[in-house]
Amino acid sequence: MTETIARRARVTALYICLIVLAVIFSGPLGWLILTSLKAPNELSVFPIQLLPSTPQWHNYIDAITFIDFLGYARNSLILATLSAVLTTISSAWMAYGFARLSAPGKKFWFGLLISTMMMPGIITLIPTYLMFAKMGLVDTYVPWILWGLSGAAYMIFLFRQFFSGMPKELEEAAILDGCGHVRIFWRIFIPQSWPVLAACMVLTFTAAWGDYIAPSLLLSSDRTTLAVAMTAGYVNEKGFPVQNLLAAGSTLFILPVLLMFLFFQRFFVQGFSTSGLK
Amino acid sequence: MTATLEALRDTPPGTARPRSGKRGRAGQRTRTFYLFVGPWIAGFVLLTIFPLAYAFWMSLTNTDGLSPNWSYVGLDNYVRVFQDQQTIASLGRTMVFMLATVPTGVAAGLAMAVLLNRDFRGRALFRALFYLPAVVPGVAAALTFKIIFDKNAGFANAAIGATGGEPISWLADPYVRMVLIFMILWGVGGSMIVSLAALQDVPRELLEAAKVDGAGPVYSFFRITLPLLSPIIFFQVVTGVIGSLQVFVPSLLLAPVNGAAAVTAVPEGNYFFMVHVYAEYFAKSHFGYASALLWVLFLFVLLITGVVFKIGNRAVFYGGVDPSERKD
Structure with missing residues (x-):
């Protein structure tokens, strides 16, 4: 009792x-x-x-018309999609090398990869911006393409952990059949790894959608993303923020992230637990 | 270039081409490895090493980024770093911010994970509610907190007013730092999710065996669970320390002015080291000096990370179950 x-x-x-x-x-x-x-x-x-x-x-309607909400949203969508697709594919591509191939220097590069996961990213951002400015790449999406193509260390690590757990027999059979590594990667590894692909897509998409500092440095005001436009757009003639429209705009800005989160919650969590960080 | 082309021809790695002997096959394997890993190496050199080198070169000059008239000034900029009152003060503030947010964040995340690590009705709902703020983009979080802590229309002052208090200027000194810390801790669900995933990997047999031996839940937590979790806690501390030493975007977003001028309007309490760097670059065009500040911060982050690792190596228990041998 x-x-x-x-x-x-x-x-x-x-x-x-x-x-x-x-x-x-x-x-x-x-x-x-x-x-x-x-x-x-x-x-x-x-x-x-x-x-x-x-x-x-x-x-909500006023919030969309007060600033060019849909135009900025389109920029954000393009940028986030570009960034998510490229980062995911390239991270998986490089992870395959680290998980399944061997060569002199591999240990060194893998150690370097792990230590760049701890690289202070903000520190390199300003000189990277200055470098892009000198190269005339400001106000283009090229920086995001370059960032995407070179992958993200954390995502490479995530894929590498996942690929390492896949049975060796898979590719041995394929090699006997005369299949090369490029084809093994596309035909066997990519179709098998959709949970990690989804996790990586969702995480990089939301990160790019919400990123403030890179677009504010690299893009001019009419090409910039919603995240940047949100911070400056909702002010009245006297320069004071229009609180209710700002709140409505912010809600709409969060909405896609929220929906992705609700539908893919599993993958967010998986992203962390499959990495087996140790 | 030829290496890339050859690898792209997609020759099966096991089957040697007629002319190549053992060495050729090893060469082929190496080429394939670099075909896969190469883009990352190229990106690392172009987007990390090169910018750092560029910043180092600028730090030896008095360039303003535009004018063609610049000259080498040796280590003058580095000497100036240590004479600049702002540098010392902002570094101190950054350290205080780190000490205020990292331990509390990790501990709160762990406590919430422990709370959720059992079976009860509505568990998934609570987990989602606690984690949700962590996925809200920083921009939106800052705008939300600005609305809540607005002097006239905010919830905080309304609540104070309802109890008869005087309204507070939350977004100015000295309160703005508190708002920033609240905002950072609002996202503690990220840490909770990581700790929760690790908690679910603690083998049940171990806890049950301890229970049979008469160990209470508190004893089991500190003697079994916590040591098994120490690698993941350590990971969070390391990333938390590195991240908080570079904090500056939330300061800009909470500043009373928006856009490019925000950096000049950051209240003193949120004027962290990286804000100082940003101001020297973009508000004052002291590119040379700002680059020296950036390099000092870089070395400082490396130093602190080294110290954290030194301490961590003693405190972290690595004898747990190898995650690659997990069966789930």
Whole structure:
């Protein structure tokens, strides 16, 4: 009897903890959405007004027309897709080399790869930008193509861990059949590794979609991405932010990431657990 | 070039071509390896080594990035780094920020992972709710926090007002640093997910055996779970330290002014080392001096990472189950 009471108390305590945390963690986004539905005169009233008296759904339409939302969204979409596809394919390509081929120098390069995972990335960004500027590549998508083609160290590592776990017999049989490594990679390894491909796509897409600093350095204001445009666009004639439209725009900006997250949550988690970081 | 072409011809690696002997086959294998790994090596040289070298070269000059009249100034810029009050102050602030966010972030993430590492109704929902903020892009997180902590229309001041307090200028000194730390810790779900994945790899037999031997849950946690988790905790500390030493984008995003001028408007509390570097480059066009600052930061990050590894090697337990032998 006392045992069941103690157990029930424990379960209740657990749920109280979880609910408090859930309120804290979803609070900011909740407030963002509530703000996005308020009329301008409801933004700063005393005392606090939590809910809008009538949800101003047209704020969302206004947010899209206040700035060239769709134009910037298109730029973001192109850039994020380009970056995700190239990074994924090239990371898998290079991981195949590290997982399945041997050559003098392999140990060295792999060690280097692992240490670049800890490279301070922000530090190289500014000189990289200056270099691209000297090469006349500012305001083009070429930098992202180059970044994509050279892969991402963390993703290469992820694929390498996955490929290493695949049975050797697979490619031995293929080699006996006269199949080369390029074809083994495309025909056997790529079709088998869709969970990692999906994880890598989702992670690189969302990273590129949300990235602020690289597009703000490299792209001019009309070619830039939504992430950059969001920060500067929603101001009135006096230069003050239009809070409700800003909130509506931000909600729309987060939406694709949120949807990807909901549909591919599994892959986000898998991305971390399959890597077997040790 | 010929190596690439030959490899592209896609000769089966096992079947030697008529003329080539043993050496030819090894050469072929090496070429295939570099065909696969080559793009990464090229990218590393072009997009990491070269920019670093370029920055080092600039750090020896007084260039402003545009004017053709520049000259070598030797190590003057490096001497200046240590005479610049801003450098020392911003480095100190960065260290405080690191110490405030990394240990709390890792510990909170671990605590939440422990909370979720059991079977109960609604587990998936709570996991998603806690993790969600970590996938919200930094730009959107900053805009959200600016709205919440807005002086006139924000939730924070509204709540303070409801209890009769005076409104606070959250986005100015000294409070803005607190807002930044809240914002960073809001994304602690990322750390939670990594720790949770590791917790689920702790072999059940081990915990059950300990229970049979009479060990309580607290004892098992500190003596079994935590040592098995130490590599992943160490990994989080290393990446957290490296990331927080370079913090600067959140400072820009929380600044009261947006766009290119943001860097000149960052409140002192959020004026971290990398913000200083950025300001020297783009607000003052001191390219030479800013490049020297960048190199000092680079060496500092390497030094701190080295120290963390030195400590970590003693504290981390590597005797766990090899993840490649896992059966799931």
